[in-house]
Amino acid sequence: MEKSLVLLDLGITVFFAIEIVIRFLASDGPKRFFSNGWNIFDTIIVIGSLIPAGGSAILLARLLRIFRVLRLVSMIPELRMLVNALLKAIPRMGYIALLMFVxxxxxxxxxxxxxxxxxxxxxxxxxxxxxxxFRVSTFESWTSVMYETMAVYPLSWLYYLSFIFLTAFVFLNMMVGAVLDVMTQETAAMRAEDEAKVDIPASDKPASAADVAELKQQIEELKGLLLQKAG
Known part of the structure; x- marks a missing residue:
């Protein structure tokens, strides 16, 4: 069993190495290849997988072998889009987190x-x-905290409910909205990139507003000619 796992690990490593070499040769040069962050990530993972798992480098080799599963992210466009959206949403989420801290x-x-x-x-x-x-915002036994203070300050429930409304509803939805906005942009960019790679015939492209307006004008002109002939 152990021997089979070793052979499987070796086969996966060889497959990834061949795949990264083919991608490198198919690119327009090293500068173009390494301008893509995913290519850099894949190269590091593959090189790390080629390090013999022994000696002082055994820990590093094992860690890189564990992270090798992340190559699925770079191989599947949808996962890559999700990760890109999450990374690009971090600055916006940072500002929201700063406001939450305040x-x-x-x-x-x-x-x-x-x-x-x-x-x-x-x-x-x-x-x-x-x-x-923070415990209150996660709803972990927050009512016991509230009832304890309400025994002295009966209106203290306003303090808790207003805080929960701001943190658990407003800011959480702002976080989700920031991620969804970036995901929408990434989806549109990926779709535009796919359309650029495929030569779409003119007949298959959706009509623009100008095309529709021109078609309406031509129809009106035809109607006018028909009315003149009928008259």
């Missing part, structure tokens, strides 16, 4: 001032209060 800090400061005398373990200072709020 909200956490404001609510944490308010909570530490109001509720520290109720439960010092949960609201002792701003940092601990922010951790408590």
């Amino acid at each position: 909200i956490f800090y404001i609510y944490g400061a308010i909570g530490s001032m109001l509720f520290a005398n109720i439960n010092d373990f949960l609201w002792g200072d701003v940092s601990v209060a922010m951790l408590t709020l």
Whole structure:
């Protein structure tokens, strides 16, 4: 069994090595080939797989062999599009996360001032209060935290519900919206790239607004000629 796994690992490594060599030879040169981040990633994985799994490099070799499964991402266009969308959405998500941190800090400061005398373990200072709020935002036994403070401040439920509304609904949807927006752009770009690779006949291309307007004008002219002949 172990020998079969070794042979399978060797076969996969050889297959990936041949595939990367063919892609390199089919490209327009090293500069063009390595201008694609996925090609760099695949090359690193393949070179790492060729390192003998022994000696001081055994840990590195094993790690690269584990990451070899990520080559599926570069081989399947749909997965590659998803990863590209996620990476491009990180800056937008970073700004949303920064705004979330501001909200956490404001609510944490308010909570530490109001509720520290109720439960010092949960609201002792701003940092601990922010951790408590993170627990509230994940809905982990958040009602017990709320009811404890409501025993002293009956209207404190407004504090929790407003915080949950902002973090669990507004900001979460903003995160999803940022990713979906980038995914839409990536899908359109991939579709345009596929259309550029395939020569679509003019008859198969959808009519533009100008074509439709021109066709309507021609129909109106034909109607006018028919009416003149009928008259």
